[in-house]
Amino acid sequence: MSELFTSVEDLAERIPNGAKVALAPDYSGCSMVTTRALVARGARDLHLIGVPSVGFQGDMLIGAGCVATLETAAVTLDEYGPAPRFMAAVKAGTLKVIDGTCPAIHAGLQAAEKGIPFMPVRGIVGSDLLKHRDDWTIGTDPFGEQDGPLVLVKAIRPDVTLxxxxxxxxxxxxxxxVRREMMVMAHAARETFVTADEIYDGDLLADEQLAPGTIPGLYVSALAKATNGAWPVGLFGRYGPDDAHLRDYLERARTDAGFAGWLDEFVYAPKAAE
Amino acid sequence: MSAEIAPEELLIATVADMLDGLRHVAVGAQSPIPGSAALLARARSGGSLRVSMLGSEAHSPFTDGGRELFDCAAQGRIDAFFLGGGQIDGQANINLVGIGDYPDTKVRFPGSFGSAYLYLLVPRVILFREEHTARVLVPKVDFISAPGVSDEDVLRTGGPYALVTGRCVFDFDAAARRFRLASVHPGHDTDEIREHTGFDYDVPDVVPETPVPDAATLALLRGRVADEVAETYPAFAARVFAAAAA
Structure with missing residues (x-):
């Protein structure tokens, strides 16, 4: 069992260039420490899947040139405003964006966790999103209980959930x-890599109160201990976002040079901020 | 208590009036005015209105991850929701993706979030956009994130109910597929609204002024609701309610 444990750097090595990587939104569980390690190892051509959106994590990976494709319902930094490196990449035409909508992303992952090829989703008909998705199509209810068009979304099978x-x-x-989007992500992906703030001394599944909110180890390929590993975004129930750092990031990430300076200070200079 | 009513307070009270009598209102992330309106409506509902605020640890009732809100909506368990738009057009189509010829957008917005789904399923979707300019309220959106109206064969249990801006309230007439000016906020007039609205809409013979909140509503808003809002939106609550109560 201890062979499951590894270093953050090793997790980043085991996410190959070109991989489809499912990420949780900033308010859920973001392995920012592995995100920095991916940048440091020079990851390229990643296909990020926001479940259902990405924030600072996506912006940093995009800015560092790690991402070829972004599949998401939104890129949002919430109250912090527009995502600067995402905006710059869209403007420069260096990022392929596959625009989706939250419930279709959840449904695509649910199809994958069930091992079925697609999932029907309500709504969406009439949205221009449909015109640009070759992995969504219109079908009908084969049982005839619902008349009219029904959107079918292809299963989303990430290579990695991080x-x-x-x-x-x-x-x-x-x-x-209760952040159970991560449960669906782990079920749907071929491999799941986890960092954890704290190692629990015992078996989480043996505790009846903790077990229902626990991803079983059978889905987890490797994990690393990383205290404060969600910094500078927050971790539910533990700590909030580092507001001063995020504001500084936004200020610097407005320009290519400013963002490069941020990378030098917080990614390439090891452990500068931790 | 100041006799001055902040513009935000007028908007909150106006939106809250649209929520009275409902059972369950959900509010998306980064929506301080709709969120405040929902909490005001809850405060005067005598406990019958449930409010689910995304991004709030205190007011989120969900335990099944990001999908649960959407599953709830599909089952008809959510009566009202709020959507905005970088562009909103005269048929109530909303654009959350960008300006220009997609995918080569000139201006990129954050993305469609759950709009393409919730707009068709939540009975009372209130469009809220404080900025009321011809830049936002356009004849036709460049990209339809979510359609205001649907063909008859589309199963649709929800849709636009009203559009609330910093200048006025529009009702949406789904049969006519058009907005109708419902009321004008104090200090604004119908000519100004025509000038700053890029789409065509109907105007009744008499257009009332948007009612200002009464003393009891203001007291509730600046007391209990301000405290509840501060949990999720501390900066907003401090700016709007502290100034009003000063």
Missing amino acids: IHVPLADRHGNAWIG
Whole structure:
């Protein structure tokens, strides 16, 4: 069981260039420490899947040139305003964006976790999103209970789900509480890599109160302990976002040179901020 | 208490009036005015209105991850929701993706979020956009994130109910597929609204002024609701309610 444990750097090495990587939104569980390690190892051509959106994590990977394709319902930094490196990449035409909508992303992952090729989703008909998706199509209810068009979305099978959690144990079980989008992500992906703020001394699945909110180790390929591993975004129930750092990031990421300076200070100069 | 009513307070009270009598209102992330309106409506509902605020640890009732809100909506468990738009057109189509010829957008917006789904499923979708300019309220959106109206064969249990801006309130007439000016906020007039609205809309013979909140509403808003809002939107609550109460 201890062979599950590795270093953050090794996790980043095991996410190959070109991989489809599912990421949780900033308010859920973001492995920012592995995100920096991916930038440091020079990851390229990643296909990010925001479940259902990405924020600072996506912006940093895009800015560092790690991302070829972004599949998401939105890129949002919430109250911090527009995502600067995402905007710059769209303007420069260096990023392919596959625009989606939250429930279709959840449904695509649910199809994958069930091992079926597609999932029907309500709504969406009449949205221009449909015109630009070759992995969505219009079908009908084969049982005839619902008349009219029904959107079918193809299963989304990530190569990797990358998340950060408050607690994990030596069996690879990872506690996510009510942030169960990460459960679906882990079920749907071929491999799941986890960083954890704290290692639980025992078996999370043996505790009846913790087990229902725990991703079983059978889905987890490798994990690393990373105290404060979601910094500078927050981790639910543990710590909030580092507001001063995020504001500084936004200011610097407005320009290519400013962003390069941020990378030098916080990614390439190891452990500068931790 | 100041007799001055902040513009935000007028908007909150106006939106809250649209929520009275409902069972469950959901509010998306980064929506301080709709969120405040929902909490005001809850405060005077006597406990019958449930409010689910995304991005709030205190007011989120969901335990099944990001999908649960959407599953709830599809089952008819959510009565009202709020959407905005970088562009909104006269048929109530909304654009959250960008300006220009997609995918080569000249201006990129954050993305469609759950709009393409919720707009068709939540019975009372209130469009809220404080900026009321011809730049935002356009004849035709460049990209339809979510359509205001649907063909008859499309199963649609929800859609636009009203559009609230910093200048006025429009009702949406789904049969006519048009907005109708419902009321004008104090200090604004119908000519100004025509000038700053890029789409055509109907105007009744008499257009009332948007009612200002009464003393009891203001007291509730600046007291209990201000405290509740501060949990999710501390900066907003401090700016709007502290100034009003000063």
